[in-house]
Amino acid sequence: MESGHTPVLLKEVMEALQPARNKRMLDATFGRGGHSRAMLVAGAEVVALDQDHEAERCALSLAAEFPQQFTFRRGNFSSLASVNDELGPFDGILFDLGVSSPQLDTAERGFSFQQDGPLDMRMNQEGAVSAADLVADSTEQELAEIIFRFGDESQARRIARAIVHARVKEPITRTVQLAEIVEKAVGGRRGSKIHPATKTFQALRIAANDELGVLREALTATPAALKKSGRLGVISFHSLEDRMVKDFIARHSTEEIRGDSYAFGQPNPDYCFKKLGRWMPGEEELNANPRARSARLRVAEKIL
Numbered sequence: 001m002e003s004g005h006t007p008v009l010l011k012e013v014m015e016a017l018q019p020a021r022n023k024r025m026l027d028a029t030f031g032r033g034g035h036s037r038a039m040l041v042a043g044a045e046v047v048a049l050d051q052d053h054e055a056e057r058c059a060l061s062l063a064a065e066f067p068q069q070f071t072f073r074r075g076n077f078s079s080l081a082s083v084n085d086e087l088g089p090f091d092g093i094l095f096d097l098g099v100s101s102p103q104l105d106t107a108e109r110g111f112s113f114q115q116d117g118p119l120d121m122r123m124n125q126e127g128a129v130s131a132a133d134l135v136a137d138s139t140e141q142e143l144a145e146i147i148f149r150f151g152d153e154s155q156a157r158r159i160a161r162a163i164v165h166a167r168v169k170e171p172i173t174r175t176v177q178l179a180e181i182v183e184k185a186v187g188g189r190r191g192s193k194i195h196p197a198t199k200t201f202q203a204l205r206i207a208a209n210d211e212l213g214v215l216r217e218a219l220t221a222t223p224a225a226l227k228k229s230g231r232l233g234v235i236s237f238h239s240l241e242d243r244m245v246k247d248f249i250a251r252h253s254t255e256e257i258r259g260d261s262y263a264f265g266q267p268n269p270d271y272c273f274k275k276l277g278r279w280m281p282g283e284e285e286l287n288a289n290p291r292a293r294s295a296r297l298r299v300a301e302k303i304l
């Protein structure tokens with residue numbers, strides 16, 4: 001916990017990806033380097049990516065500790081294909097999606113309404129669009145779509161309407177300000193354990209960082225970036241990501257495509273993976289780290 005972020009499903013990741021001497025791993029979401037460190041200690045070479053400046057700062061100390069084994073690149077994992085051209089292919093690729101605890105806990109990053117901060121939510125501090133930009137510039141319809149699609153929020157229309165009304169009076173620039181607008185729009189907390197703004201915040205974060213778009217792009221590049229017998233592991237934290245990962249692995253681990261238009265199965269040009277399974281944190285991990293609650297690890301092995 002020294003780094004401020006406890007790596008999730010660490011034992012499962014190590015067992016599934018099997019980092020070891022003479023293996024080259026890609027940690028596509030370095031964060032505070034918990035998974036990278038464990039892979040380095042196991043003797044593997046690690047190439048790590050993260051789009052966040054603070055993650056890069058943290059990576060410097062790991063680079064000093066493991067100068068022969070560790071390489072860091074600051075950037076979006078959507079550039080995985082070019083990282084592979086330069087530094088691949090890999091024996092294992094890990095994505096541990098979402099935000100790190102330090103990102104969540106730093107009020108100035110604007111990811112959380114637990115503490116007041118600017119309504120930012122960009123993982124890459126140089127990113128073009130912040131949550132405040134979305135809230136200021138989207139139409140009511142666009143906001144409702146974002147909140148419904150990325151937040152799975154049944155009250156999306158009501159919330160979008162309240163945001164548009166509120167922003168006419170004054171710009172919405174702070175996290176607590178937005179949380180209060182949402183809470184009022186849905187009629188208070190109504191005894192729910194989760195704050196009524198939780199889904200709206202998730203939706204704006206996903207939209208501001210184009211999280212699903214970059215994940216799709218990165219996943220598409222993984223078959224070419226893995227050596228034969230290399231393994232892909234993805235930890236996701238919400239159902240939209242998890243569904244995308246599940247569908248991606250399913251599509252690439254099916255030998256034949258069947259359809260109404262042909263009598264026999266056709267060879268699937270994407271076939272290259274074998275599904276190895278799905279893991280969730282056990283009780284012990286959840287007791288030690290409640291933030292692991294919604295984590296799901298899916299693993300596939302490249303067989304062709």
Ligand SMILES: C[S@@+](CC[C@H](N)C(=O)[O-])C[C@H]1O[C@@H](n2cnc3c(N)ncnc32)[C@H](O)[C@@H]1O
Pocket residue numbers: 005006007008028029030031032033034035036049050051052055075076077078096097098099100101123214
């Ligand atoms: C859950 S944390 C990873 C924690 C890490 N495994 C550890 O043990 O410390 C997710 C990290 O991925 C980074 N990240 C998320 N999406 C990214 C993307 N598209 N490109 C690069 N980095 C990304 C975030 O900035 C964050 O630092």
